[in-house]
Amino acid sequence: MIVMSIAGVDPSGGAGVYADLKTFQAIGVYGCGIVTALTAQNPYKFFSTLPVSEEYIAEQIDAVMDSYEIEFIKTGMLYSPEIIKLVSKKIREYDLKAIVDPVMVATSGGDLTKEDIAKAMNRYLLPQAILTTPNVSEAEKLTNLRITTENEAIEASKKIKCDNIITGGHLDGINTLNIGGEITIKKQDLIETDNLHGTGCNLSSAIVAYLAKNNDLKTSILKSLDYVYEGIKNGNYGTLIAKL
Numbered sequence: 060m061i062v063m064s065i066a067g068v069d070p071s072g073g074a075g076v077y078a079d080l081k082t083f084q085a086i087g088v089y090g091c092g093i094v095t096a097l098t099a100q101n102p103y104k105f106f107s108t109l110p111v112s113e114e115y116i117a118e119q120i121d122a123v124m125d126s127y128e129i130e131f132i133k134t135g136m137l138y139s140p141e142i143i144k145l146v147s148k149k150i151r152e153y154d155l156k157a158i159v160d161p162v163m164v165a166t167s168g169g170d171l172t173k174e175d176i177a178k179a180m181n182r183y184l185l186p187q188a189i190l191t192t193p194n195v196s197e198a199e200k201l202t203n204l205r206i207t208t209e210n211e212a213i214e215a216s217k218k219i220k221c222d223n224i225i226t227g228g229h230l231d232g233i234n235t236l237n238i239g240g241e242i243t244i245k246k247q248d249l250i251e252t253d254n255l256h257g258t259g260c261n262l263s264s265a266i267v268a269y270l271a272k273n274n275d276l277k278t279s280i281l282k283s284l285d286y287v288y289e290g291i292k293n294g295n296y297g298t299l300i301a302k303l
Contacts, residue, residue, distance in 0.1 A: 066135025086268035140179035
Protein backbone atom coordinates (compact mmCIF):
# COMPACT_ATOMS: atom_id res chain seq x y z
CA MET A 60 0.00 0.00 0.00
CA ILE A 61 1.68 3.18 -1.24
CA VAL A 62 0.31 6.69 -0.68
CA MET A 63 1.52 10.21 -1.37
CA SER A 64 1.71 13.58 0.37
CA ILE A 65 2.00 16.77 -1.65
CA ALA A 66 2.88 19.47 0.86
CA GLY A 67 5.49 21.80 2.28
CA VAL A 68 8.50 21.04 4.46
CA ASP A 69 8.53 21.97 8.15
CA PRO A 70 12.15 21.62 9.32
CA SER A 71 11.02 21.02 12.91
CA GLY A 72 9.29 17.84 11.69
CA GLY A 73 5.94 18.50 13.33
CA ALA A 74 3.95 19.41 10.23
CA GLY A 75 4.08 19.13 6.46
CA VAL A 76 5.64 16.29 4.48
CA TYR A 77 7.82 15.04 7.34
CA ALA A 78 4.84 14.69 9.67
CA ASP A 79 2.79 13.02 6.94
CA LEU A 80 5.46 10.38 6.32
CA LYS A 81 5.63 9.63 10.06
CA THR A 82 1.86 9.16 10.17
CA PHE A 83 1.85 6.93 7.11
CA GLN A 84 4.52 4.75 8.72
CA ALA A 85 2.74 4.64 12.07
CA ILE A 86 -0.47 3.36 10.46
CA GLY A 87 1.37 0.87 8.29
CA VAL A 88 1.53 2.23 4.74
CA TYR A 89 4.47 3.38 2.62
CA GLY A 90 4.51 7.11 1.95
CA CYS A 91 6.01 9.22 -0.83
CA GLY A 92 6.51 12.95 -0.32
CA ILE A 93 6.27 15.69 -2.94
CA VAL A 94 7.70 19.02 -1.75
CA THR A 95 5.82 22.18 -2.75
CA ALA A 96 7.68 24.67 -0.58
CA LEU A 97 10.35 25.01 2.06
CA THR A 98 9.55 26.84 5.26
CA ALA A 99 11.59 28.13 8.18
CA GLN A 100 9.41 27.50 11.24
CA ASN A 101 9.12 25.66 14.50
CA PRO A 102 6.12 24.80 16.69
CA TYR A 103 6.13 28.32 18.17
CA LYS A 104 7.32 30.71 15.46
CA PHE A 105 7.06 31.11 11.70
CA PHE A 106 9.91 32.77 9.79
CA SER A 107 9.50 32.43 6.00
CA THR A 108 8.42 30.38 2.98
CA LEU A 109 10.34 29.51 -0.19
CA PRO A 110 8.09 27.91 -2.82
CA VAL A 111 9.22 25.26 -5.30
CA SER A 112 8.52 25.97 -8.98
CA GLU A 113 5.45 24.41 -10.58
CA GLU A 114 7.68 22.66 -13.12
CA TYR A 115 9.72 20.93 -10.45
CA ILE A 116 6.65 19.94 -8.44
CA ALA A 117 5.25 18.37 -11.62
CA GLU A 118 8.51 16.51 -12.21
CA GLN A 119 8.49 15.14 -8.66
CA ILE A 120 4.94 13.85 -9.09
CA ASP A 121 5.71 12.33 -12.47
CA ALA A 122 8.84 10.66 -11.11
CA VAL A 123 6.93 8.98 -8.28
CA MET A 124 4.02 7.95 -10.49
CA ASP A 125 6.49 6.49 -13.00
CA SER A 126 7.49 3.86 -10.42
CA TYR A 127 4.53 3.35 -8.10
CA GLU A 128 0.83 2.62 -8.38
CA ILE A 129 -0.82 5.14 -6.08
CA GLU A 130 -4.53 5.62 -5.51
CA PHE A 131 -4.80 7.84 -2.41
CA ILE A 132 -2.97 11.11 -1.79
CA LYS A 133 -3.23 14.11 0.47
CA THR A 134 -2.42 17.72 -0.29
CA GLY A 135 -1.21 20.18 2.29
CA MET A 136 0.48 23.52 1.77
CA LEU A 137 0.22 24.41 -1.93
CA TYR A 138 1.25 28.09 -1.57
CA SER A 139 -0.16 29.65 -4.75
CA PRO A 140 -3.10 29.45 -7.16
CA GLU A 141 -0.65 28.30 -9.85
CA ILE A 142 0.49 25.33 -7.75
CA ILE A 143 -3.14 24.50 -6.93
CA LYS A 144 -3.98 24.42 -10.65
CA LEU A 145 -0.98 22.19 -11.33
CA VAL A 146 -1.83 19.71 -8.57
CA SER A 147 -5.45 19.63 -9.69
CA LYS A 148 -4.27 18.77 -13.20
CA LYS A 149 -2.08 15.94 -11.89
CA ILE A 150 -4.96 14.55 -9.82
CA ARG A 151 -7.01 14.29 -13.01
CA GLU A 152 -4.10 12.98 -15.09
CA TYR A 153 -3.36 10.10 -12.72
CA ASP A 154 -6.94 9.55 -11.50
CA LEU A 155 -5.91 10.09 -7.88
CA LYS A 156 -8.25 10.15 -4.89
CA ALA A 157 -7.26 13.27 -2.99
CA ILE A 158 -7.77 14.34 0.62
CA VAL A 159 -7.26 18.11 0.74
CA ASP A 160 -5.96 19.75 3.89
CA PRO A 161 -6.57 23.38 2.89
CA VAL A 162 -3.52 24.78 4.68
CA MET A 163 -3.36 28.56 4.71
CA VAL A 164 -1.85 29.61 8.05
CA ALA A 165 0.75 27.86 10.19
CA THR A 166 -0.13 26.85 13.74
CA SER A 167 2.72 29.11 14.81
CA GLY A 168 0.96 32.05 13.19
CA GLY A 169 2.61 32.61 9.81
CA ASP A 170 0.73 33.11 6.56
CA LEU A 171 1.89 30.16 4.45
CA THR A 172 0.28 31.09 1.17
CA LYS A 173 -0.42 33.83 -1.33
CA GLU A 174 -3.76 35.58 -1.51
CA ASP A 175 -6.71 34.03 -3.38
CA ILE A 176 -5.83 30.53 -2.18
CA ALA A 177 -9.38 29.81 -1.00
CA LYS A 178 -10.78 30.99 -4.34
CA ALA A 179 -8.38 28.74 -6.27
CA MET A 180 -9.13 25.76 -4.05
CA ASN A 181 -12.86 26.19 -4.60
CA ARG A 182 -12.44 26.55 -8.35
CA TYR A 183 -9.79 23.94 -9.15
CA LEU A 184 -8.94 21.59 -6.28
CA LEU A 185 -12.02 20.81 -4.18
CA PRO A 186 -14.10 19.67 -7.17
CA GLN A 187 -11.34 17.06 -7.75
CA ALA A 188 -11.18 15.95 -4.09
CA ILE A 189 -12.97 13.17 -2.26
CA LEU A 190 -12.64 15.03 1.07
CA THR A 191 -11.35 18.26 2.58
CA THR A 192 -10.42 18.73 6.24
CA PRO A 193 -10.58 22.44 7.11
CA ASN A 194 -10.41 23.82 10.61
CA VAL A 195 -12.94 26.52 11.49
CA SER A 196 -10.80 29.37 10.16
CA GLU A 197 -10.16 27.59 6.87
CA ALA A 198 -13.83 26.65 6.49
CA GLU A 199 -14.76 30.28 6.99
CA LYS A 200 -12.38 31.29 4.19
CA LEU A 201 -13.72 28.59 1.87
CA THR A 202 -17.37 29.51 2.45
CA ASN A 203 -17.31 33.20 3.45
CA LEU A 204 -19.45 32.21 6.42
CA ARG A 205 -18.79 32.89 10.08
CA ILE A 206 -18.65 29.73 12.22
CA THR A 207 -19.17 30.04 15.97
CA THR A 208 -21.73 27.30 16.67
CA GLU A 209 -22.48 23.72 15.70
CA ASN A 210 -25.37 24.80 13.48
CA GLU A 211 -23.17 27.33 11.68
CA ALA A 212 -20.58 24.59 11.09
CA ILE A 213 -23.28 22.35 9.63
CA GLU A 214 -24.44 25.12 7.28
CA ALA A 215 -20.86 25.84 6.22
CA SER A 216 -20.25 22.14 5.53
CA LYS A 217 -23.11 22.23 3.02
CA LYS A 218 -21.38 25.04 1.10
CA ILE A 219 -18.05 23.28 0.69
CA LYS A 220 -17.58 21.78 -2.77
CA CYS A 221 -16.82 18.19 -1.70
CA ASP A 222 -17.31 15.86 1.25
CA ASN A 223 -15.71 17.40 4.31
CA ILE A 224 -14.95 17.43 7.98
CA ILE A 225 -14.76 20.79 9.73
CA THR A 226 -12.51 20.04 12.66
CA GLY A 227 -13.53 21.15 16.12
CA GLY A 228 -10.34 22.30 17.79
CA HIS A 229 -11.63 25.87 17.71
CA LEU A 230 -15.28 24.92 18.22
CA ASP A 231 -15.35 23.27 21.63
CA GLY A 232 -14.24 19.93 20.18
CA ILE A 233 -17.21 19.66 17.79
CA ASN A 234 -16.12 17.89 14.59
CA THR A 235 -18.67 18.24 11.79
CA LEU A 236 -18.64 15.51 9.11
CA ASN A 237 -20.58 15.95 5.88
CA ILE A 238 -20.24 12.77 3.83
CA GLY A 239 -22.56 12.41 0.87
CA GLY A 240 -24.84 15.02 2.41
CA GLU A 241 -25.17 13.06 5.66
CA ILE A 242 -24.16 15.08 8.73
CA THR A 243 -22.40 13.40 11.64
CA ILE A 244 -21.19 15.23 14.75
CA LYS A 245 -18.28 13.74 16.67
CA LYS A 246 -17.55 15.61 19.90
CA GLN A 247 -14.16 15.23 21.54
CA ASP A 248 -13.07 16.67 24.85
CA LEU A 249 -10.50 19.42 24.45
CA ILE A 250 -7.08 18.78 25.97
CA GLU A 251 -5.06 21.64 27.45
CA THR A 252 -1.72 21.30 25.71
CA ASP A 253 0.85 23.04 23.54
CA ASN A 254 1.19 19.86 21.45
CA LEU A 255 -1.02 21.01 18.57
CA HIS A 256 1.55 21.78 15.87
CA GLY A 257 0.76 19.73 12.78
CA THR A 258 -2.46 18.15 14.00
CA GLY A 259 -4.24 19.05 10.75
CA CYS A 260 -1.46 17.44 8.72
CA ASN A 261 -1.62 14.30 10.85
CA LEU A 262 -5.41 14.07 10.52
CA SER A 263 -5.48 14.27 6.72
CA SER A 264 -2.54 11.90 6.28
CA ALA A 265 -4.09 9.41 8.71
CA ILE A 266 -7.30 9.44 6.65
CA VAL A 267 -5.27 8.65 3.52
CA ALA A 268 -3.51 5.78 5.30
CA TYR A 269 -6.74 4.24 6.59
CA LEU A 270 -8.35 4.55 3.15
CA ALA A 271 -5.38 2.73 1.64
CA LYS A 272 -6.00 -0.05 4.17
CA ASN A 273 -9.49 -0.57 2.72
CA ASN A 274 -11.57 1.38 5.22
CA ASP A 275 -14.48 3.42 3.89
CA LEU A 276 -14.31 7.21 4.07
CA LYS A 277 -16.37 7.73 7.22
CA THR A 278 -14.56 4.96 9.10
CA SER A 279 -11.22 6.39 8.00
CA ILE A 280 -12.18 9.81 9.34
CA LEU A 281 -13.37 8.48 12.70
CA LYS A 282 -10.25 6.32 13.14
CA SER A 283 -8.07 9.31 12.23
CA LEU A 284 -9.79 11.58 14.74
CA ASP A 285 -9.00 9.01 17.43
CA TYR A 286 -5.41 8.70 16.17
CA VAL A 287 -4.80 12.45 16.38
CA TYR A 288 -6.54 12.70 19.75
CA GLU A 289 -4.24 10.02 21.18
CA GLY A 290 -1.26 11.81 19.67
CA ILE A 291 -2.24 15.08 21.36
CA LYS A 292 -2.84 13.31 24.66
CA ASN A 293 0.47 11.43 24.55
CA GLY A 294 2.44 14.43 23.35
CA ASN A 295 4.23 12.36 20.71
CA TYR A 296 2.75 10.84 17.55
CA GLY A 297 5.73 8.53 17.32
CA THR A 298 4.59 6.66 20.43
CA LEU A 299 1.60 5.42 18.45
CA ILE A 300 3.68 3.27 16.12
CA ALA A 301 3.71 0.41 18.61
CA LYS A 302 -0.02 0.69 19.21
CA LEU A 303 -1.48 0.75 15.69
